[in-house]
Amino acid sequence: MYAQLVKTDSDRVRGLDEMSAEERAFQERIDRGEKIEPKEWMPEGYRKTLIRQIGQHAHSEIVGQLPEGNWITRAPTLERKAILLAKVQDEAGHGLYLYCAAETLGVSRDELIELLHAGKMKYSSIFNYPTLTWADIGAVGWLVDGAAIMNQVPLQRTSFGPYSRAMIRICKEESFHQRQGYDIMMKMAKGSPAQKAMAQDALNRFWYPALMMFGPSDKDSVHSAQSMAWKIKINTNDELRQKFVDQTVPQAHYLGLTVPDPDLKWNEEKGGYDFSEPDWSEFFDVIAGNGPCNTERLNARVKAWEDGRWFREALVAHADKRAAARIAAE
Ligand code: BYC
Numbered sequence: 001m002y003a004q005l006v007k008t009d010s011d012r013v014r015g016l017d018e019m020s021a022e023e024r025a026f027q028e029r030i031d032r033g034e035k036i037e038p039k040e041w042m043p044e045g046y047r048k049t050l051i052r053q054i055g056q057h058a059h060s061e062i063v064g065q066l067p068e069g070n071w072i073t074r075a076p077t078l079e080r081k082a083i084l085l086a087k088v089q090d091e092a093g094h095g096l097y098l099y100c101a102a103e104t105l106g107v108s109r110d111e112l113i114e115l116l117h118a119g120k121m122k123y124s125s126i127f128n129y130p131t132l133t134w135a136d137i138g139a140v141g142w143l144v145d146g147a148a149i150m151n152q153v154p155l156q157r158t159s160f161g162p163y164s165r166a167m168i169r170i171c172k173e174e175s176f177h178q179r180q181g182y183d184i185m186m187k188m189a190k191g192s193p194a195q196k197a198m199a200q201d202a203l204n205r206f207w208y209p210a211l212m213m214f215g216p217s218d219k220d221s222v223h224s225a226q227s228m229a230w231k232i233k234i235n236t237n238d239e240l241r242q243k244f245v246d247q248t249v250p251q252a253h254y255l256g257l258t259v260p261d262p263d264l265k266w267n268e269e270k271g272g273y274d275f276s277e278p279d280w281s282e283f284f285d286v287i288a289g290n291g292p293c294n295t296e297r298l299n300a301r302v303k304a305w306e307d308g309r310w311f312r313e314a315l316v317a318h319a320d321k322r323a324a325a326r327i328a329a330e
Contacts, residue, residue, distance in 0.1 A: 058098035128291030141181015
């Protein structure tokens with residue numbers, strides 16, 4: 001089922017002269033900047049690439065609730081609890097808009113969730129790292145939501161209408177999330193020496209995993225070329241990673257924290273920072289299922305799905321009863 005739904009063969013971009021008339025007309029629409037809507041004709045590869053990316057994105061929002069949800073009861077003040085609760089709730093909402101966008105491509109939410117639970121569909125590598133201290137919640141908001149926004153702002157212009165529209169609302173909420181994370185970091189970094197040390201430790205542990213969120217380096221990105229030709233992706237992984245570093249390093253300086261990269265250096269000529277690449281073997285290991293929290297995250301999702309089964313079945317039974325009563329009354 002995985003192969004039928006999401007496996008794409010998009011490592012080679014075909015020229016217009018290699019395309020059928022239908023595919024050529026489709027590519028020309030993309031090139032003119034038109035949006036593609038669900039009922040319109042689209043190449044199978046385009047549909048599958050979108051199901052893979054939107055589905056993975058939706059799963060990331062849902063699994064992404066876990067590392068932060070873990071801190072709701074332990075947030076230091078009532079205000080922080082309320083803010084964190086609202087943020088985690090927003091992420092559930094983002095997951096739902098994205099599952100809805102994927103459903104317009106002919107796949108059901110249940111099918112996507114089954115693939116996630118079977119380990120056949122991915123979610124963002126970042127959520128396989130633990131949140132050990134309160135400062136980690138600051139680092140997640142600042143760096144993880146910051147990286148998410150960097151990736152998602154261009155996706156507001158993605159070629160598939162429902163995905164681009166979902167992104168507009170999601171980006172508005174993500175910018176609030178990023179600010180709440182930075183606000184936690186400010187408090188910690190300007191607090192007692194112990195609090196500042198916690199903030200530094202969180203930055204040390206989250207810096208490289210955040211850089212990995214943008215995906216492998218361009219030379220190892222199998223999908224980028226075709227996804228960019230279809231304007232599903234607007235930028236390459238390395239372009240966005242560079243922008244993220246350029247934006248985030250001055251924010252770390254403002255906090256008085258040190259980015260854990262001895263080779264980080266402003267490069268006047270390119271107008272950006274030179275920085276060390278993440279450890280890509282760690283990245284591939286994490287996305288293969290061997291990160292510090294992969295098993296815990298997936299087990300938590302499967303348990304929530306199983307625990308909610310009776311409720312979903314009750315809703316369907318209730319809807320069936322009401323429908324039967326309506327028919328009987330006609
Ligand atoms: N984690 O050819 P490539 C959020 C996989 S934020 C796991 O470059 P593509 C949130 C990739 O799927 C996070 N897997 O792929 C924030 C492919 O494997 P498959 C969610 C990754 O798709 C705060 C292989 O590596 N955001 O939700 O062109 C709180 C080769 O990569 C990752 C999105 O999903 C990764 N980091 O580019 C709560 C944004 N990177 O599928 C929630 C939308 C790569 O062939 N997605 N892989 O088996 C995208 O923009 C793109 O899919 C990516 C990857 C840039 C992530």
